[in-house]
Amino acid sequence: MMSPLSFSVIIPVYNNRETLARAVESVRAQTLAAHEIIVVDDGSTDGSAALAQSLFGDAIRLLVFPENRGPSAARNAGIEAAQGTHLAFLDADDYWLPEKLERIAAVLEAHPAAWLAFHDRTLIPEIPENSGAKRYPLWRFLTRNPVATPCAVVPKTALRFDERLRWMEDHDYFLRHAEAGPVYFLPQALTVLGRPILSAGGQSSRRWQMRKAEGQVMQLFAGRHPAFYPLLPFWMAAFLAKHLYQEIKGNF
Secondary structure, eight states, X not given: OOOSOOXXXXXXXXXXXXXXXXXXXXXXXXXXXXSEEEEEEESOSSSHHHHHHHHHGGGSEEEEESSOOOHHHHHHXXXXXXXXXXXXXXXXXXXXXXXXXXXXXXXXXXXXXXXXXXXXXXXXXXOOOOOOOEEOOGGGGSSSOOOOGGXXXXXXXXXXXXXXXXXXXXXXXXXXXXXXXXXXXXXXXEEEOSSOTTOTTSGGGOHHHHHHHHHHHHHXXXXXXXXXXXXHHHHHHHHHHHHHHHHHHHTO
16 A cells, blocks of 8 residues: 555653564554654663664664653654654554554545544454544543554644653643644554553553643643633542542452
């Protein structure tokens, strides 16, 4: 398939030596080739950068941080270096099914004004159905983050991840894209996650920090749109209720 779009794939890695090769190979196996694969080693201490260099050489662009700076800084470095028309994000412990870029390119070609296109994810790889993309409204970003970062593709713009946010930085980033223009969701599971959302070991397993960060994201949103300030107490109450529910559920 030929496409006028070119995808820069950004893979931040922090001590993911065991799964990094699988992630990169899943990009190299795409039916629509990526323009480039940018691996950003975020201060790993397990030899992730050396492994990537030895396995893939010139097939990837490798950026190395001398010390850990967090996922926002790593992704921003990849964004700065990217040369494609669009940015596709993948985490080092996840991988894509072979038709991911081809199918998301079809969505973007059908909706060239899109500021964000994303698709579904799964824990068990299976052949995705050929369902069509749907317009995704802004209001659905105001109660939760519907986008898993390894499922998202955005045009290369001036928007960057907010490095002040250690948690929910992806929610803030994709919310700002949804504010800027149309969003389309493709209900096809084209990313296989290495672990369940909110499982132990990931950033998202720290639930209380995430709930507080959700509040920060909504405060930043209200700062951009002052008419929403009266909703802040309701958002905060909703995030607290979510935290209590998850804590109670986790104890049974």
